[in-house]
Amino acid sequence: MNIGDKVRLLRAKEQGVVSRFLPGNMIEIEIEDGFRIPVMRSELVLVSPMEADRLLKTSIYEPQKTVAPSAPTILSNQGIYLAFIPVNDREYTLHLINNTDWEFPYTIGEESAASGGGVQFRGLQSGVLKPKAQQKMNDFYAHAKFEEWPTFVVQGLWFRSGKASLRAPLLKRFKARAATFFKNKTTVPVLNQPGFQTQLDVDAATPTESSTAPSSNRTTGTHSRPTTIRPDDLKAEMLKSKSESAGVSIERPSSVVDLHTEALLPNGTGKRTPADLLTLQLDTFDKSLENAIASGMHDITFIHGVGSGALRTELHKRLGKHPNVKFFEDAQKQKFGYGATKVTIK
Template identity: 50%
Template sequence: MNIGDKVRMLRAKEQGVVTRFLPGNQVEIEIEDGFRIPVLRSEIVVVSALESTRFQSAPGIEAQKSAKPEIISSAGIYLAFVPQNGPGNLKIVVAYLVNNTDWDLPFSIGEERENRYSGLYAEVLKARSFFKLGQPYALATFENWPTFLIQALWHRRGAASLREPLIRRLKCRTQSFQASSGPIPVLNQTGHVFQLDVEDVEEEKPVAKEAAKPLDATALRESLMGNTGKKELSAKEPAKLVRPSSIIDLHIDKLLPNGFGSRTNAELLEVQLQEFEKNLEKAIASGMDDITFIHGVGNGVLRNELHRRLGKYPGVAYFEDAQKEKFGYGATKVKIK
């Protein structure tokens, strides 16, 4: 289930579009009257795009026209950063503008440095597509990254009303960057992702130089680059990205020592996958050579899903079964680029 998917409630008649994920295994959906409501994931199902064609009326019988209007996904614009290895194993990220809505997006994107603006690109981003920014950004110079300014118009053929233009400034900060790791819609990769078209998005306003926080950025750079040398400490040390253990046990009783509660098998699998992706991202960002995940043998569902996702990670060189004499066939060793 992704942001922008059309969904139907199991215990009610409403349909809607997923606009964002909420804590407590809930999602926010926008129903047809424009209201956004929180719903448990277990209470909704994704509506297949083939449903309307598979269930048409039989020949000779006039198909009934739905009284409900077409559901249009109107939220899901992101600026995302995908980690990669640059020349000489330099840790870099590549930026993408992602459109996971049913609207076309004529846009421009530029950089602001010391209150000076520099335009980068002006294109039309089609619905359900992405645009890759040409220049990479090095994590070693994180504190010198610019403020990104994104301006866009909303266009959809036959739209019955105008929408306010989208104007967002985004300045990456240490804590928000660390907390933004997750799957990127449309792009189907994992990285650091910021949604731009929500009202509560943390927007960076132009500020004087005194308001900058270089200490936080330095801490992020050192943690991501794996520096373990002497560091300056302050009374309020920012949260640092700590290297994970080289062996991560994904058995569910280890992750949920207080019991499983009422979680379904699918929800328990999601807990394991989130722990896997969190530790893999930290291992890649902190420059580890390899990391091993203990998934057990079981029915092979967790192992197969880990291998499927590992095959798509740009920061993974290869993966293989870990030492059989130590783990049997229940662990996978991941070699990091």
Template identity: 45%
Template sequence: MNIGDRVRLVHGREEGVIYAFLPGNVVEIEIEDGFRIPVLRNEIVTISPVESQRMVKTDEPKKVAGRAEGVVPRNAPFAEKGIYLAFISVNDRALTVHVINNTDWILPFTAAATSESVSTGLAAGVLQPRSSQKLAEVLMKDFESWPVFDVKMLYFREGSHQLPLALNKRIRCRAQSFYKNKGKVPVLGKDGFVYQLDEENLKREVPGISEDIAGEIKASMLGQSAPEQNSLSKPEQVVDLHIEKLVDNHKSLSSDTILKKQLDVFESNLESAIANGMDEITFIHGAGSGALKNELHRRLGKNQHVQFFKDALKEKFGYGATLVKIR
């Protein structure tokens, strides 16, 4: 027997792959969903490649549906949200990392781990509805040095409709928020630590807006090198959101367009600050009508990576800036 051999338990129905040989004539077997169990060596037998092929169940003949049976209800419910990154304990030392699709979308995706500006590919493929894929394994003792997990996804479904904007999410695990995310992992039905990736996604955009992400996913799935993209650079400690600092010709812009631009800059800088491990960042929003400040505070209050926020340096900014403390 060697590591990687497929085996079956003599007195059970479980099958798996040999992961490691342990002291005391014990073998560690990795079974479904990446979970491992220790068994005595004399309690397992190797499955030969020929036997594996013979044991594969042939597909049952498909029933030809009548015309009425093949009609999809016009208003059939469609689960649009439910994409997660989950950490599930293997034992008291290690956890496995999974990407979960608990929606009715078909999701082409790539997943990578970024540490000290070096990105390592974890997986690429297509997540079918109500499915999951294991990405990696991490050790609790290395928690403080875990990488940033970078997940990119496209949305697909049959028929005519307007697709949501491609999902591009970076997750950096912080101790306080990590343990608050303990709960039941969707699809897998196991206890773990769960981050929802599409909590504020599903914005509809015009076709073609996500060509860079589409190119990266396609290249990864074909085994090619992905096109070079700029990683999230570390933002300034203080970010000025006054519109004249963001665009050259702002006088012709409507109030709604100005607010959207300011919020986009706020979101991108906050995400970059979190991904780069910054402890805090300050946003200058001015006093004005209070619309920008109120919306910033609303979003900050919902962000799981924000420890707290407050008025920043009143003697310098008055009530026109907010200091954000990151977990």
């Protein structure tokens, strides 16, 4: 130990520099305050040059700052739409709208009846829709061929960078029905243009996470209110003249619709499977019922036969859930037995 060495006390916090040696194995050190104190040699320990250099330097680190927690981010979790925008009075363009705060990887296509039976799928487009974005499809859809429009199929996933709850994939099919489609004219979000739209994720589960709050109206800060539909107003709208209902031509069905495959396919069933035939019968039923409602018919009768009862059971299941059906019953038992159902429309 030499004069000028950096030392530290073993049983105290002080440290200093050796200034001189005293009798009796004592050493005088100059501490940081400038005072000199005598200390027993055995109570001192040398500080290594590297440690001494570090101790002499002022800390380069600033004190940590207390950061107030940020407010939770309010996410828009629902808002995937199919929108049809009128190009003129004859054609529409199809758009996929993402009005959420999530990225939406998607595929969209069309399902239609195949010439040889069954259902065929035609892909339209795929990609990733950014939040608050839209994608226009290349095809045009003619107003005059509304009844021939295909079933649109949209598949999608949900993605957000960082921590987020896992959401179930979206798979939706949409078939435009005259009775309801032309009631949905509104200003389409993101595009801010008038058009006809349907929401695809209205039943999608909202993810649970600490940074997510229920979807709300971002402009006013209030929750959106569901639209109230009055049956009388809906029926009155359906009974409007063609000029009042955007020029839509509704084919009024016969008061008795025969769903037997022989009546639907007079040239034979071809290679259609039983499942294909059932799908054809149900599609004919849906179309006839919707057109009957839209054209203001009071009732309509469907001949489904007895058979295994599968078709009758499915028809009654759908009729029981339909909002515009007043009641239904077995019809013309003397003629059809239990092979026909009469539907009374509200």
